[in-house]
Amino acid sequence: MVTSILPILVFCFVIVVVILAFIFLLVPLLRGIGWLIGGFFRSLGWLIGHVFEFISGMLRDTVRFVGALIAGVVLLPVMLLNVVIGRWSAAGHFGRSMKRECSVAGACLYRVVLQRPLRFLLLGGLLEGLEQRVDEAVLAVPPADQPTRRAWRSGQFDGYTIVGSLPSGGSGAKLYIAEPQPRKRAGHRDFPERVVIKYFTLTDGSTLPQIVRESRALEAAKQLGLVLEHGMDEHRFFYVMPYHQGDHLGIITRQIHGESDGQGLGRGQLAEVLGYIEDLLGTLSRYHRGGLWHKDVKPENLIVHDGRVHLVDLGLVTPLRSAMTLTTHGTEYFRDPEMVRMAIRGVKVHQVDGAKFDIYAVGAVLYYIIENTFPAHGGLSTFDKKSPEALRWIVRRAMADYNKRYETTEQVLADLEIVRAAADPFAVKPAELPSMRGTAPSAVASVDLEARDDVEAQTVASAGSPKPPAPEPPVTAGRPKLRVTNWWTGAYQAQDARPAAGAAVAAVPAFGRDARELGRQAREFRGQAEILRCRAPNQAVGARRAAREQIKAARARAREMHRAARNHRRQALDQRRPSPVLAFLAVAVLLGGAFLLMPLSTERASQAEAHELARLADAVAAARAYTSGRGLSLLLVNDHPAAADPLVQAKVNRIVQEHQDQGWVVLIDNQDAEVAVRKSLPAGMVDPGKPMPPLLLKTLLRYKLAGILRISSSPGGGESPEPYVTRIVVGPSADPMSPQPDDPTDDNVNEQVPDPEDR
């Protein structure tokens, strides 16, 4: 029996071994052969495509070349004819057309003779220098070395000899390199040997808005030593800056990457470029402490000279406390997209921290240096080249969302110092950076850099300037703090910087405004408490309990707000206290005025009182209406991701019906109101425990809405298919997002109470 089974078993074993061998050996072998065959056909396909592209391209370009020649031959006599008959405009028009045809013919000829044959032979790299670098050099060629005759006739640049020129930027100005004459340098031994004169004239291509934009921060720039002198009359405007000869950081970056292995920067190169960024941060620190925002930090504006980086181009420099509206000026990829959004919203310059936009640009420049390319998608840009993880962290932090990025340049500098000082920058972890550890910025680094910058600033700040050089501000992080020294006259003093005219004006009313705002909020909370008290008896027992708790919380908040408002008023009064003499005079003037105006003011007071009573009556009536919701309108805002789902729609309809049964008027398809309300809604809905945002409140009142009925999938807009309802009505919120099971409408419904004053 056993002897008869054994051969069968052996046979089966052999079969299995053969099958396994087939699987493990033959299959990979066949796959390899298949890959080779596939590769062969792919290569063949590529070759055919390559040849086809070459032939079709040659044919296409040849035909286009001939077509351009024919067009040129047709246009030439027409142009000549127009010249003969004296139609100069028409002749110019045909001349331009001929120029285009010549350009097309030239490009086609270049492709047929050189580009396509070389690319066909896979030698396209030979043309890289010709097509890119030569083109770049031609574009960057400086204009004429002398100003126009008209400019000479106007007799400007007294004290300077023009020796050259620089390419103009987008500002409409001419840039001349000049040497100061001996009398200009007399008494100023540190005056730079060469200067740049930026010159605007309305008769030579500049516009008035360009001049206004350039001139608004000149005085501050002068105090920082960035500008030596400036002048303006009815025909011209110019200013003089120190000249730094050298290549811009874009060229240096390309050179450095050209010398590297193509995988990224080595340690030595990294140390070099980080030194440049530290220079830049030091300079920006001076700008920010001087109350300025550069607004156009980019590699082309960073000139490398004597191993150091100099920030140039003051065309967009803006005072940080400017009352102007933000503009979108700047350079794409180095300009924070958030700034553009803010500009679209009409945000004012003083309402944002412009220094943070410069910090974003520093991050973008650092990214550009590391990657040799633009940060095409802001903070989400990917790193493809080899670089230390800590450095990537710094770039991402600098380019992070406006509220999450570095606050000051000193913080960036402190982090950068760690990477630069490390023996092996690639071994530094983000966790070791000061910003991650929560330690203060490196003061030593700041001092060191400031010392270097001070030397530079001192050398240029005094010469040629009508004012003596101002002392450098002490080394402190952040902006200058302004202290009003006399509230009566409006005099003020900058605690860590020179006084800047008008800079503190906004601070004076702002203090009182804080107090007023707190007082207003306190009144709102008090009103809320009153309304809740009225409303409580009308509610169910459970709801009444919740209302009582809300009254208690609202009263506590009102007390707190009152206390804060009182403190603010007291502080404001302390600051405003005038000198005894002035106070006496003021009291005398006020008493006299009051005596004269008493009859009038009494009459107005009685009118105001009557108006106030009427308003209060309206408010009480509105409050009663709110308690039931009778006849008041709610706008349905459906944010549920599956809003189109019939099941969700049915549930939403039920919620709407329940509200209508209670007496609310639910507006479902009022798109005007809905769009306005959505625009007014803060991110993540109304913040719990805070009053309704004024913008939302205004929008609701404008559309005569009592509030909104918001449908979402969860309080934060989560995945739940169950509709979550948030009812928000005019007035401050107790806790808008927490569910209130006592509410009769829905388990997830909660609501805010009205504020009669807001009605």
Added chain:
Amino acid sequence: MNTLTTSFVKRLRDRDDAAWFELWEVFGPVLRVQLSKWGRGRIGVETVRDLTQETLAALSDSIDRFDPTRGARFSTWLLAIAKHALGDEIDRRMALKRGAGRKAIAFDERYMAKASGINADRVYEQNVFRAKVYAAIRKTEPEVDFLQFQVYRMRVFDGQSGKQVAEQLGVSEPTVSRHLQRVRDLLRRRLAETIATYSFTKEEQREVQQAGLSDDDLMFDDALGEIYHQQSRLILEDEAAASQAF
């Protein structure tokens, strides 16, 4: 069409600059790539950028006549306008009268119909979908803590292990997991909203599941990472073209 979409369209109709900027930011690169593809050899980089702006300008003109009930996809909507802008440019170059032989208004309304004859290829459709996902990632970034988002980026987008991330950032591995989950949850929510906003049809809304952005965390991360890198490449191509134009 859901309310998010209608309200977005309404904002566009009301000439809300922020909405237009949003549209430009999200779909600008996709449109530029598509226009470059169509106009290959005939139009330069600068023209592509101008045409992208013209596309949005044309959109601005035609948005008032948009009829959502006719069943066009969002991507088709954009594509039709882009094609119109390009055709207009080519016509102009061929020295024909601007819009010759074709009334702008008649063309504008073609995109509203399902069978409009505008053939969007698969690559374009994928680019539009990726642009939506990318927009969701961008919306999420400012809403979470910087550290949390970096944890997600290093783990999912850069492909580092949880242990490496923890070592780099000086936190524990459970903390890394917690941060990952927090960001993932928010990403899911923002993704649902973004897809809903920029989708006209249910078919477009189902693309999320088809792309592997499912409830499974691992699959979700993988799919999101892949889309992020693909979209990054697309933006880099666009940026490389732009840098040539500088």
